[in-house]
Amino acid sequence: MLRQTITAARLLAALTLLTGVVYPLVVTGIARLVAPAAAAGSLVDRTGRPAPPAAAVGSALIGQDFRGDRYLWGRPSATAPRPYQGDASGGSNLGPLHPDITAAAEARLATLAAGGAAIAAVPVDLVTASASGLDPHISPAAAAVQIARIARARGIPEDRVREVVRRHMVGRTLGILGEPRVNVLLVNLALDAGD
Amino acid sequence: MSLLPLALALPPAASLVETFFLGVILLALALPLGLHVAAVHGGRFTSRTRACAAIERALLRLGGADPDEEMSWQHYATAVIAMSIVGVLFTYAIQRLQHLLPLNPDRRPPVAPDLAFNTAVSFVTNTCWQAYAGEATLSHLTQMVALAVQNFISAATGMAVLAAFIRGFTRSSTATIGNFWVDLVRGILWVLLPLALVLAVVLAGQGVVQSFAPAHAVALVEPAVDGAGTAVTTQTLPVGPVASQVAIKQLGTNGGGYYNANSAHPFENPTPLTNFLELVSLLLVPTALCFTFGALVGDQRQGWALLAAKTALFIPLVLVGIAAEQRVNPRLAALGVATTPSAEQPGGNMEGKEVRFGPTGSAVWAAATTAASNGAVNAMHDSFTPLGGLVPMLLIQLGEVVFGGVGSGLYALVVFALVAVFLAGLMVGRTPEYLGKKVGGFEMKMAAIAILLPCITTLVGTAVAVSTAAGRAGIANPGPHGFSEVLYAFSSAANNNGSSFAGLAAGTPFYDGLLGIAMLIGRFWVMLPVLAIAGSLAAKKHVPPGAGTLPTHTPLFVALLVAVVLVVGALSFFPALALGPIVEELEFSGAARPLAT
Known part of the structure; x- marks a missing residue:
């Protein structure tokens, strides 16, 4: 057992060098290049x-907490202490029958309705918290329901907002993988840039 | 008539296409890989390639191992244990000392002792249970040399033990089952490392982070004011060597995430394409090993039969999972929101899910990650519908044999196959045989230990946790769902899966300690009996198949094997599941009923 433990320790050292140092360095080198x-x-x-x-x-991959009427809003985020806390990813972990799910959705719907959204048109992804708390996307329906509010707040025609949203819409990969979606941050940057 | 199936609609056609596509790609990759692994572990690969043989020998000499030594099963087992003990100590030490070591740009303090113990055991046992939150707890160096290294070693150890187990069938009248050091090094050098390298680069190209920089602090587009009245103007985005870690975390069925949210985090899994690649990767090696098994025992039909049994268990559960997550939470539907899936929105149960994956992509992943003992998640299982959460829990409780871990899934399934031939032997009054070896009392005793100890650990652990204040303190959700959180945790630990109903506050000394012990039992009290069986079988002579031999490649045998797996799992866990997801499902359907009118 002692001899084997010594072998194990030496082999662990060698494998650590190979898989724990050389391997990530090589990947980093190639990634930085390509x-x-x-x-x-x-x-x-x-x-x-x-x-x-x-x-x-x-980051184009990480959502931010937009609240102003001028901006497209992302999904609710359950990160702590603030929504879209970049260094504390995670979901609400509420079970489907937890009362807080309904309470959070009701509060969210009230805010959306105050901005003029029709509740029957609000899709479920816009009232539920994402898994990472950093979801950069919303569904096309979730964007559509906010267009009137954004246009009013910015004093621009709805069609212009709709056009910006449409340009940032992404469909299923290869037609089958994933879901159609809109990147919230990129839409907002495009809106701010005035196109 | 049962209520439960009626509550589910058929999964949408698109999700069936996606699942079919997954199956085709998986098979196309697994078949050649399986034959390659057979060449590696059979020794043909290095005897053909002189440069590789030289590298392999050099690495073994560096470790002081004799490449030509043959080991008895006891000797092999102590080598496995020695490697694991050294691995736990090293992984523990790195976490405790990370504040003194380099590559800690975000100045993480040392990891607390109970959490460091839990995490060390978790990675060495190929469980990768995440009591830690990666981006807040661990330095770049800890992720690389403590966690990623064990991702490689624990997966290669599983493959090594499988190779030794197979030698029990292929060798006869011998006291030895191979050399652990050689098997370990081969699995890493010629299988896991090349696969991981390719996958990591592809993932990094798609947006998975790969960097040694400290966390970025980016200026927010819309600054906010926090509860205390201070302006929040930046968002902190922790980065690190993520792609290299994620690649082996998927391929080695480890599943421990770089970030707390695991593969739901956009930096770990940014697009539907990375999601698909990570999904294929987590099923790839366990699938390929079926063909390795067939090649090494000299009869591919045996490998196909095992794959058929896995698939027969997997497909129905995937479909139930997809259908369950397509359901809308009745309490949200009651608020009047739009819930019908369309080209405009995913619909279904979106709590704890990412838009880019949707309910289908999340449900398929949940089934795959629990079938394959991976434990990485791309959605929060705690927020799944009751039946949607039952599927991953059941797949874990079936003993991680439906694909299972790298190596460990297949050797555990072969243990079930031994039980199946034994049962068939009892029925017809013949001595049972499997692959030309008589299965005797010793093998059955060992098989019983390997199958029953994880079950007992799960149930006893759950009982202890729900009957103590320290255990109940961690529960996040009220009612039966809270019980499910605890049951899932112990199922996951004792079967080395690593996923969780993450609401459970498991980062406490109580759960860190108890789940750590459960992981050790789940790993070694399957592995050691398996090696004992290997040693016992290797010592026996081959017997030619006779008129009374049950063929083990037929649909009849596949059905028998599936039945044994299901009966053991169902009998062990049905009462516990009834207290958790099943009673919750009745509440869930009940909440839906008034809406139907």
Whole structure:
């Protein structure tokens, strides 16, 4: 057993060097070469284009907590202490019959209705918390229900907002994988850029 | 008539296409990989490729292992244990000392002792239960040299034990079952490492982070004011060597996430394509090993039969899972929101799910990750509908044999196969045989230990937790769902899965300790009996098949095997499931009823 333990320790040291140091370094090297922006976190600047960390206003992959009437709102987020807390990912973990699910949805619906949304048109993804708490997307229906409010707050025609949303709509990959979706941050950046 | 099936509609056609697509791609990749693994563990790969043989020998010499040594099963088992003990100590030490070590740009303090113990055991046993929140707890170095290394070693250990187990069938009248060090190193060098390298690069190209930088602090587009009146102007985005970690976490059926939200986190799983690749990866090696098994025992029909049994258990449960998550929470429907799935919205149960995956992508993943003993999640199982949560829980409780962990899933299924031939032997009054070896009393005793100890650990652990104040303190949800959280936790730990109903506050000394012990029992009290069976079978002579031999590649045998797995699982867990998801389902359907009028 002693001899085997020594072998185990030496082999662990060798394998640690190989799989714990060399392997991640090689992956990092290749990633930096072939996809530097993606490997760095898909950071974007105010124009929505890839940017270095210093000029970044967010990541195209990570949602932010938008509340103003001028902006498209993302999904509810259950992260603590604030919604869309970037360094504390997680869901609500509420069971389907937990009373807080209904209470949170009711509060959310009230806010949406105050902005003029028709409750019967609000899709379920816009009143439920995501798994990561950082979901960058909402469904196309969830964007559609907010268009009138955004247009009114910005004083621009609804069609212009609709056009910006449409340009940021992504369908299923290969027609079968995933769900149709809209990237909230990228829509808002495009709206702010005035196109 | 039963109420439960009526409550489910047929899964939508798109989800069936997606599942079929998954099956086709998986099979196309698993077949060649399985044959490659057979060449690796059979020794043909290195004897053909001189450069590889040289690298392999150099690595073994570095470790001080003799590549030509043959081990008895006891010797093999102590080598496995020695590697695991050294692994736990090292992983524990790195976590405790991470504040003094390099590559800690975000200045994480040392991990608390109970959490460090739990995490060390969790990764060494291939469970990867996440009591830690990666982005807040662990340094880059800890993720790399403590966790990722064990992702490789624990998976390769599972493959090694499977290879040794197979030698029990293929060898005769010998006292030895191979060399653990050689099997371990081969699995890493020639199977896991090349696969992980390719997958990691593809994932990084798709947006999975791979960086040694400290967390980015980005200026928010719309600054906010927090509860205390202070302005919040930035969002902190922790990064790290994520892609390299995620690749092996999926391929090695480990499942421990870089981030707290695991593969639901956009930096860990940013697109439907990465989701599909990660899904295929977590099923790939367990599927391929069926063909490895067939190749090494010299009869591919045996491998196909085992794969058929796994598939027969898997497909119905996936479909139930998809249908269950397509259901709308009746309490939300009552608020009047739009719930019908369409091209405009996913509909269904979206609490704890990401829009890019939707209910279907999340339900398929939940079934796969629990079938395959992976435990990575792309949605929060705690927020699934009652039947949607029952599916992953049941797949774990069936003993992690429906695909199962890398190596461990297949050797556990073969243990069930031994029970099946034994039962058939009892029925017709013949000595049972499997693959030309007589199955005797010793093998059956060991099989009983391997099958029953994880069940007992799950049930006793759950009972202890719900009957003590420390255990109940961790429960997050009221009613039967709270019980489900505890039952899921012990099922997951004792069967080395690692997923959870994550509302359970498991980062306490009580749960860290108890679940840590459950993980150790679930790993080694299956592995050691399996090695004992291997040793006992290797010592026996081959017997030629006779008129009374039950063929083990026929649909009849597949049905028998599936029945044994289901009966053991159902009898052990039905009473406990009745207290959790089943009673919750009755409440859930009950809440829906007034709406039907």
